[in-house]
Amino acid sequence: MERTxxxxxxxxxxxxxxxxxxxxTLRDQKSMQFLIIRDRTGLVQVAHWKKGNPxxxxxxxxxxxxxxxxxxxxxxxNEVVKLGGIEIQLESLRVDNNAESPLPxxxxxxxxxxxxxxxxWRYLDLRRERNQLMFEVETTLxxxxxxxxxxxxxxxxxxxxIMGAPSEGGAELFSLSYFERTAYLAQSPQxxxxxxxxxxxxKVFEIGPVFRADxxxxxxxxxxxxxxxxxxxxxxxxxxxxxxxxELLAHAxxxxxxxHGSEIKRVFDVELTVPSTPxxxxxxxxxxxxxxxxxxxxxPERKGDLDPGAERALGAYVKEKYGHDFVYVxxxxxxxxxxxxxxxxxxxxxxxxxxxxxxxxxxxxxxQREHRADVLTAQAQEKGLGLELLQNYINYFRYGCPPHGGFxxxxxxxxxVLLGLPSIREAVYLFRGPNRLEP
RNA sequence: GGGGGCGUGGUGUAGCGGUUUAACAUGCGGCCCUGUCAAGGCCGAGAUCGCGGGUUCAAAUCCCGUCGCUCCCGCCA
Numbered sequence: 001m002e003r004t005x006x007x008x009x010x011x012x013x014x015x016x017x018x019x020x021x022x023x024x025t026l027r028d029q030k031s032m033q034f035l036i037i038r039d040r041t042g043l044v045q046v047a048h049w050k051k052g053n054p055x056x057x058x059x060x061x062x063x064x065x066x067x068x069x070x071x072x073x074x075x076x077x078n079e080v081v082k083l084g085g086i087e088i089q090l091e092s093l094r095v096d097n098n099a100e101s102p103l104p105x106x107x108x109x110x111x112x113x114x115x116x117x118x119x120x121w122r123y124l125d126l127r128r129e130r131n132q133l134m135f136e137v138e139t140t141l142x143x144x145x146x147x148x149x150x151x152x153x154x155x156x157x158x159x160x161x162i163m164g165a166p167s168e169g170g171a172e173l174f175s176l177s178y179f180e181r182t183a184y185l186a187q188s189p190q191x192x193x194x195x196x197x198x199x200x201x202x203k204v205f206e207i208g209p210v211f212r213a214d215x216x217x218x219x220x221x222x223x224x225x226x227x228x229x230x231x232x233x234x235x236x237x238x239x240x241x242x243x244x245x246x247e248l249l250a251h252a253x254x255x256x257x258x259x260h261g262s263e264i265k266r267v268f269d270v271e272l273t274v275p276s277t278p279x280x281x282x283x284x285x286x287x288x289x290x291x292x293x294x295x296x297x298x299x300p301e302r303k304g305d306l307d308p309g310a311e312r313a314l315g316a317y318v319k320e321k322y323g324h325d326f327v328y329v330x331x332x333x334x335x336x337x338x339x340x341x342x343x344x345x346x347x348x349x350x351x352x353x354x355x356x357x358x359x360x361x362x363x364x365x366x367x368q369r370e371h372r373a374d375v376l377t378a379q380a381q382e383k384g385l386g387l388e389l390l391q392n393y394i395n396y397f398r399y400g401c402p403p404h405g406g407f408x409x410x411x412x413x414x415x416x417v418l419l420g421l422p423s424i425r426e427a428v429y430l431f432r433g434p435n436r437l438e439p
Numbered sequence: 440g441g442g443g444g445c446g447u448g449g450u451g452u453a454g455c456g457g458u459u460u461a462a463c464a465u466g467c468g469g470c471c472c473u474g475u476c477a478a479g480g481c482c483g484a485g486a487u488c489g490c491g492g493g494u495u496c497a498a499a500u501c502c503c504g505u506c507g508c509u510c511c512c513g514c515c516a
Contacts, residue, residue, distance in 0.1 A: 025478095027475050027478065029472065029473080029475065029478095031472095031473050031474090032474060034474075034475050034476070034478095045475085045476070047475090049473095065466095080475095080476090081474085081475090081476075082475095082476050083476065087474095101468090102449060102466055103450095104450085105449075105466085106449095106465075106466060109450080109451085109465065110477080112450085112451080113449095113450055114450095114451090114508075115509095116507090116508060117508095210516075212515075212516085214514065214515070216513085216514065217511090218511080218512090218514095219511095220516080221515070222516090226516095228516090307512080308511085308512080309511095309512095361516095364516070365516070408516060410515090410516030411516090413516060414516095435507085
């Protein structure tokens with residue numbers, strides 16, 4: 001018999017069905033047994049009269065919660081049953097995998113263990129409804145982004161994650177032994193995206209792993225995370241990148257809201273709103289004026305930069321003033337930006353770059369890139385970077401590379417912001433940090 | 440890397456110098472209950488209070504060290 005998903009049982013009243021799922025609760029009484037079965041789509045009660053089949057009754061009594069079961073029986077409507085008014089009268093049971101008792105923790109209890117403990121038992125923690133929903137949302141979010149890009153003529157790229165030479169700043173690179181030499185894990189697809197521009201791909205995106213050997217202990221950092229990157233050619237300024245990014249996010253979030261909005265409200269108590277475009281924008285200079293007016297004091301050594309507190313303050317300001325969760329901060333000083341960010345023609349101290357903040361958290365850095373080899377070389381030297389390591393990179397810009405720009409966005413951070421999660425550790429399938437390599 | 444906080448049965452917490460044979464909830468085991476549904480009732484097992492040292496007549500409780508976790512900062516997505 002074909003399996004019926006629990007959400008579809010209402011259409012099969014009076015019929016024989018087969019369901020498959022986990023035993024969330026067993027209520028074993030004197031004459032009756034009630035099993036609450038959960039599958040990916042919901043919960044249903046299964047009832048069994050013990051005297052009809054004492055052997056089966058005994059088998060049910062021995063089941064541990066969270067056992068994996070295949071159950072056959074008849075679907076009946078029963079108003080007495082609080083769980084959806086539907087019940088299955090059990091006829092046969094196959095124990096696919098009996099769960100040992102006690103479990104390391106009860107995934108469906110009101111009081112959950114610390115996140116760190118749950119991460120040790122992630123495969124049980126992931127069974128919880130909110131975690132199932134989280135990854136349905138992530139899947140839809142990525143599908144929405146791909147949908148936008150494909151409609152707009154982008155190519156999907158897959159750049160290598162093993163590199164031969166440290167490029168952008170060596171400090172946060174993981175090194176590994178690679179046959180007779182040392183290789184490095186990519187800490188960004190940045191240079192490869194730009195190479196694709198030199199290769200004439202014009203518009204590319206990549207969703208893939210990024211590695212950072214940063215011993216950061218915060219609720220929003222990981223040593224391995226999924227980066228969402230895009231790069232486009234023939235632009236006049238970073239503004240075009242910003243337009244693409246806001247359209248991309250609005251499109252993907254709209255899809256998520258349509259598909260999961262009510263479930264997100266019920267499970268996460270978050271009203272997922274589709275952000276209006278264009279997103280609010282402010283220059284760094286304006287950001288400083290706002291912070292001053294709001295009474296936020298930046299440490300003086302932060303000259304031209306923002307700290308996390310300032311980002312939260314700006315997020316709160318924009319939420320109150322414009323009712324918007326996102327804000328672009330533009331025109332960052334060259335001193336705090338990468339050497340490959342293009343400078344403003346009107347003021348070479350500033351870059352044609354932006355950060356996107358979501359609810360006060362840094363989600364994205366983007367910029368128009370410097371595509372003129374001589375200017376790029378001068379900017380690298382100004383930052384005191386070794387030109388030997390950058391030579392191959394700078395060569396991309398010697399043989400007709402179009403003007404271009406792009407962004408990198410943290411998928412986990414976006415999930416955190418959309419669902420209002422306190423830590424990125426629960427926003428990703430398996431967290432990787434300085435002290436966590438398992439499971 | 441710098442600073443703060445926490446560390447008590449499987450899990451979540453209470454206790455914060457002597458009335459503690461360490462309490463409560465949940466989970467687990469047993470018994471009871473003719474339909475339960477956040478089930479309920481009774482009984483039971485389960486913790487040398489992270490680890491090491493010190494102070495004291497007396498330490499889960501105070502101090503020092505150490506390990507683990509966590510938050511903030513630096514840095515970033």
